[in-house]
Amino acid sequence: MELTGILDPGAIRVLSSVSSKKRLFQAIADAAHVRYGLDPATTVEALLDREGLGPTGVGHGVALPHARLPDLERVVGIFVLLEKPIDFGAVDRQPVDVAFALFAPEEAGVEHLKALALVSRTLRSASLCAKLRANPDPATLYAILLEAHPSQAA
Numbered sequence: 001m002e003l004t005g006i007l008d009p010g011a012i013r014v015l016s017s018v019s020s021k022k023r024l025f026q027a028i029a030d031a032a033h034v035r036y037g038l039d040p041a042t043t044v045e046a047l048l049d050r051e052g053l054g055p056t057g058v059g060h061g062v063a064l065p066h067a068r069l070p071d072l073e074r075v076v077g078i079f080v081l082l083e084k085p086i087d088f089g090a091v092d093r094q095p096v097d098v099a100f101a102l103f104a105p106e107e108a109g110v111e112h113l114k115a116l117a118l119v120s121r122t123l124r125s126a127s128l129c130a131k132l133r134a135n136p137d138p139a140t141l142y143a144i145l146l147e148a149h150p151s152q153a154a
Contacts, residue, residue, distance in 0.1 A: 001114045003122065003146060006077045006102070011035045012138035016083040021051070024086060025065065028101045031078045038069060038103065047101070057090025061133075062123045066102040066116060075104045075115040079145065081136060098129055122148055 013031050018024045022044075029043035046067035050056065057063040078101045085095030100119045104112035123129060128148045132141055 001111070001118055003118060006075055006115055006118070007079060007100075007142070007145065008035075009139060009142045011076070011078050012141050013078065013080045014083065014136045014138060014141070015080060018082055018084075018086060020086060021088050022048070024080065024082070024088075024096075024099060025051075028065065028078050028080060028099070031080075032076070032101070032103060035078065036072075036076050036103070038072070042069060043067070043103070046103075055089045055091060057088040057092075057094075057096050058120065058123075059090055059092040059094065060126065060129065061085060061090075061094055061097050062129065063088050063090065063096045063099040064102065064116065064119055064123070065099060066104070066112075068104050068106045068108065068112065070106055072103060072105040072108075075102060075108060075111050077102050077115070077119065079141065081132060081141060083136065098123065098132060 025044050025047045029040040032038040033040045050067045056065045080099040082097040085097040088096035131144050
């Protein structure tokens with residue numbers, strides 16, 4: 001699985017005015033609607049339902065919200081950089097400013113897990129996250145993510 005199969009340049013957002021997890025999920029859902037045609041209300045509900053099972057804030061300012069959705073043909077993602085970190089209920093209690101949301105078809109099994117592992121592995125790098133945080137331009141963020149992937153996937 002390649003990052004380019006999950007994320008494209010039109011799925012990158014830099015947000016300045018998000019103040020809560022729910023508002024972040026709404027912004028992600030809006031971006032997923034524009035980019036992939038997903039229903040925003042269904043998307044927010046699915047993200048909130050999944051979050052209810054346990055926090056998707058994985059630590060070090062990174063969150064990996066994810067959900068399974070009807071009418072999806074493949075795993076897709078939305079990357080968000082927040083200009084101001086928000087409380088996310090992360091496992092290390094640190095505020096989140098980097099979020100990579102993944103959406104999978106309801107029947108996706110191993111592909112969903114492979115995508116989560118790929119994104120988690122990619123964003124585990126402190127130096128990569130520092131580069132992302134220092135470059136609030138969507139095109140640059142996309143390039144940084146793709147550049148990081150080959151060395152991280154080996």
